[in-house]
Amino acid sequence: MSWIDQSIMARRGVAGGKAGAEHSLTEAAQGKYHYVYGPFAEPVLRVAPGDVISCETHDAFEGKIRHETDVPSEILNFPFLNPQNGPIYVEGAEKGDCLAVHIRSIRPRGPQPVGTTCLIPEFGGLVGTGATALLNAPLAERVKKVEVTAEGGVKWSDRLTLPYEPFIGTIGTSPEIEAISSLVPDYYGGNMDLPDVAPGSIIYLPVNAPGALLYLGDCHAIQGDGELCGVALEHPSVTTVQVDLIKGWTLHWPRLETADVLMTIGSARPMEDAARIAYRELIRWMAADFGFTEADAYLLLTMCGKVRLGNMVDPKYTLGASIAKRILDASR
Amino acid sequence: MSWIDQSIMARRGVAGGKAGAEHSLTEAAQGKYHYVYGPFAEPVLRVAPGDVISCETHDAFEGKIRHETDVPSEILNFPFLNPQNGPIYVEGAEKGDCLAVHIRSIRPRGPQPVGTTCLIPEFGGLVGTGATALLNAPLAERVKKVEVTAEGGVKWSDRLTLPYEPFIGTIGTSPEIEAISSLVPDYYGGNMDLPDVAPGSIIYLPVNAPGALLYLGDCHAIQGDGELCGVALEHPSVTTVQVDLIKGWTLHWPRLETADVLMTIGSARPMEDAARIAYRELIRWMAADFGFTEADAYLLLTMCGKVRLGNMVDPKYTLGASIAKRILDASR
Amino acid sequence: MSWIDQSIMARRGVAGGKAGAEHSLTEAAQGKYHYVYGPFAEPVLRVAPGDVISCETHDAFEGKIRHETDVPSEILNFPFLNPQNGPIYVEGAEKGDCLAVHIRSIRPRGPQPVGTTCLIPEFGGLVGTGATALLNAPLAERVKKVEVTAEGGVKWSDRLTLPYEPFIGTIGTSPEIEAISSLVPDYYGGNMDLPDVAPGSIIYLPVNAPGALLYLGDCHAIQGDGELCGVALEHPSVTTVQVDLIKGWTLHWPRLETADVLMTIGSARPMEDAARIAYRELIRWMAADFGFTEADAYLLLTMCGKVRLGNMVDPKYTLGASIAKRILDASR
Amino acid sequence: MSWIDQSIMARRGVAGGKAGAEHSLTEAAQGKYHYVYGPFAEPVLRVAPGDVISCETHDAFEGKIRHETDVPSEILNFPFLNPQNGPIYVEGAEKGDCLAVHIRSIRPRGPQPVGTTCLIPEFGGLVGTGATALLNAPLAERVKKVEVTAEGGVKWSDRLTLPYEPFIGTIGTSPEIEAISSLVPDYYGGNMDLPDVAPGSIIYLPVNAPGALLYLGDCHAIQGDGELCGVALEHPSVTTVQVDLIKGWTLHWPRLETADVLMTIGSARPMEDAARIAYRELIRWMAADFGFTEADAYLLLTMCGKVRLGNMVDPKYTLGASIAKRILDASR
Incomplete structure (x- = not known):
């Protein structure tokens, strides 16, 4: 018996942790991707507790960085970054409830090299930024494209293969009245970039708006602690999650x-x-x-x-x- | 000749810093006040560069804290705090422009005591908060109501009268795609609580969305540096501003x-x-x-x-x- | 009557705020300058409460940066920076007392141009530093020498003269058992770089060690809020202070x-x-x-x-x- | 063959990572313990690269907190906290070299219960402190005494035994001219409270003063990430280290x-x-x-x-x- 059967989701969820109907949120079904977490967009899907949804996610750059000769600052168009699938409306979810999301799998999708990382001016953990606003010149821009497969791992270089350790970089529910950039993490989840949000785990999110309005995207093939340069190994994916609803469990931050x-x-x-x-x-x-x-x-x-x-x-x-x-x- | 005639607004503004039509944004005209800065609300008013708008602002608590025996945490309903007038659509304003707002006057309005300050649990500069999350017990709540007149100043106590030094606590334009709580200050302005945003000054704001979508509210009768306890002397007001538009002056932060x-x-x-x-x-x-x-x-x-x-x-x-x-x- | 006669120093000091004997701490009398605030150095002078001491201070670079063509990183020898006069032993001062220091005057001394400012690699408010450790390349080094006189002010350029607004950048007492770099400000004073520590004011310092062991140096001819680039307009000076002692007034930080x-x-x-x-x-x-x-x-x-x-x-x-x-x- | 034989210490050290003479720094041999890291104290021991030193360390409170009814704030006498063994002078060590310290073992010593943790007012990760200076009342003080043995682990309660995972909380070399409280961590090591500084590892420390002047103490029986309440499971120990010297390897921070x-x-x-x-x-x-x-x-x-x-x-x-x-x- 899996631990899942003894999880909080299983013990307290409306669906008792049992899988329900399956939905596929393909690129076509998603249509327009979203750049904010908020209650103003129409739900792209309505599901019941227990339902399983497979999402075709874009990478954080919506696939626009294609070659190692690309210059990120010329291609990226802030604030239209980090496209998100959703919002997914979960029946019965109300403010004060908890949305449980069991991450079942993440697989890379699309033509190789499917992984992208890069150095973007004024962004990253070891450079001056828009907030840590300095006078130093930015680092040179840089793009690295990497072949990634679920089986073969991450071909970082001829000599070095890293494991495929995928997780969801950005996932959360809608705030009640705000619509906040998908670049931001906060009490409702969002761009947490936390490697533990990986297949096999269950994330519990506060519900702030009717239907919870789940968004997700920004899957990473591998990432170290801190996402140091600001850009993990971004990749488009098929990400499959199962949702459940815990009535009356009022969280203030994700668990x-x-x-x-x-x-x-x-x-x-x-x-x-x-x-x-x-x-x-x-x-x-x-x-x-x-x-x-x-x-x-x-x-x-x-x-x-x-x-x-x-x-x-x-x-x-x-x-x-x-x-x-x-x-x-x-x-x- | 006033310095205003030599201001950047006068030299570069579409209206040349000259006053145009006058508008009155009374409580009735405003109708619903707003709790986010964003592009999703219908403009309550459309004005031309140069136009002058008198706004009946609420205090940050929408007038709900009436007596010194009130308990703020029982009355306040987060996130419905810091109600804002607007959005005011300024004709011709486009992303990349600058909205100039000349603050012409602030006067208290409503029955005395018109000023309110208070201690709110887990909020303030010298207590643990939701972000500086600690285990200490919060301070006792406290409400202080103060008589404020433009002429007589701030009657802090029988012995102490402070000057009336009003300013706009929260003012800004809409983000392009986000809708952010009016409790937050950021690149578009918002809840800056900066005493310099006072009658006589001109604030220059980045335009991020069509029409700029000006919001304002949260006027303070007096405030020290830092707004130490989290709540200045809040008061409802009639605040009069003159807007102008500087085409192509792209700001990243307010000036x-x-x-x-x-x-x-x-x-x-x-x-x-x-x-x-x-x-x-x-x-x-x-x-x-x-x-x-x-x-x-x-x-x-x-x-x-x-x-x-x-x-x-x-x-x-x-x-x-x-x-x-x-x-x-x-x-x- | 000066406010000084009603000051805390006058009302509570052992000497009642009255000036006593005069001492001159010339370069020769000082001999070796100090780079730490601590109890391990021999007092260079012993004074009574009320005594007045005139100190010949060095600039923060001990006068080593002489020309605009100098390269600071080649000349400066960390941690031998920010040389201090003292320690001055004040008779009767014990742990738990307060040392009052009335700043009577600061005058520039030495050949013109007497003022020095510069850009030092990895130091300053708008660059990456040893603590805000980044990968960006440092700014180009830069030295600017400025003529400064008490009467004529600060000749910043042919067109711009700034006022002479001198203050003591670094002043404090010894910690009890530590010896801390004179580059650091802390509870005992030290490198506070606060422009209010200027002639006419009285600074009150905690006494942590027998005799208080007063150090001072690092006088600035002018400085804005924040000492933005890290180096104010440094200048050697004759700085005259009057000390007094308030028994049993136990401070935790300077006042x-x-x-x-x-x-x-x-x-x-x-x-x-x-x-x-x-x-x-x-x-x-x-x-x-x-x-x-x-x-x-x-x-x-x-x-x-x-x-x-x-x-x-x-x-x-x-x-x-x-x-x-x-x-x-x-x-x- | 142990990895130690391939370690940097073995490959670059003066002693080639080979153990030399053994020394015992008992309580009696140590005599006075130290509360600062600095060059002003006489070395208690002079050793050669390769030498092995067994130190009888005190707990961070020098054993003064003996019972669960003790009140820490009445017993502890700041700044006389976190007593350190040393300084140990390593022959041949000069500024710009690296001191390698291979941690060979840590064993609890003294009568049970040997482990102490406690809540101290205004100290800890989730309370207001002297630096994060707030108005909230402090938490109630609390002392917990715990039986700890190398074999049986940490008897946290009748139901819960935690593993014995000892490490050195405070270890480092002397600054060049400063003497800094043993409560502080910095570029020379000090009070890092990092669980990786454990038996089996080698820590590399910058040498700033002749002889390196190694200090160590503050051993912890177990500690989570962050040392949350400010006090790990403190315990007196016999801690055995082997030192080596890497000439000309100039570190800016510990490795x-x-x-x-x-x-x-x-x-x-x-x-x-x-x-x-x-x-x-x-x-x-x-x-x-x-x-x-x-x-x-x-x-x-x-x-x-x-x-x-x-x-x-x-x-x-x-x-x-x-x-x-x-x-x-x-x-x-």
């Missing part, structure tokens, strides 16, 4: 479950605020659902909390804080 | 002109990034329009740049960096 | 008094923490000595607190938060 | 080697600056010693760099950035 850990996710600047958010949410979770006092949870996480840095490049930085399920189980 | 100074405004976290944005914009302005090399401007601002802290409490902190016009003039 | 304001000074990164420190100290001062509750002080500073940015370039950023004495007086 | 990874360590505030430092140092290392261009290293780390958060509670936050040796090897 994530795997076979082994529970994680909370914070996004903010400066980076310590992202860590504070993530850890405070984890403490509150341990207090609400696992019988800890806040002080006891605080002390225990001091000994065995784990932190994963998602991105240090987006408008807000993202970190996940986690605790092993076995420690929680042993604490009861 | 401000008074009789004596030129200022650039940055909003970001951490606070040093707001300062970096503001100063870099000022250097770029000096380089573009006043004949400086970037290095010369950098050195000169090291000697005589001035910084005004707007807010240290909003989702992004706001600072203005300025240089005296007489120094720019003497440098030519 | 400053002028005729018109009381200021508290915080140094930290990120910048918002410097602002938090400064404002919290001011609230605590208002609570301890002026009869406010913390909440009342918090609300009042929200309306009329003022912030001065000292530096945004040193290992910690420095801000001063202040309130007008007339407001404090009216509040009683 | 670490294990069987599997190379890591660079940065300490700064805000936290993103610690990440920037760590990653830039790693890029520079890859460029200097592994044949990468900076741009190539930047892109590769974007795909497979790993980040470990050490502390988010000390005066500077500490992060390690690492890359797998197998990836470096495959890249050649």
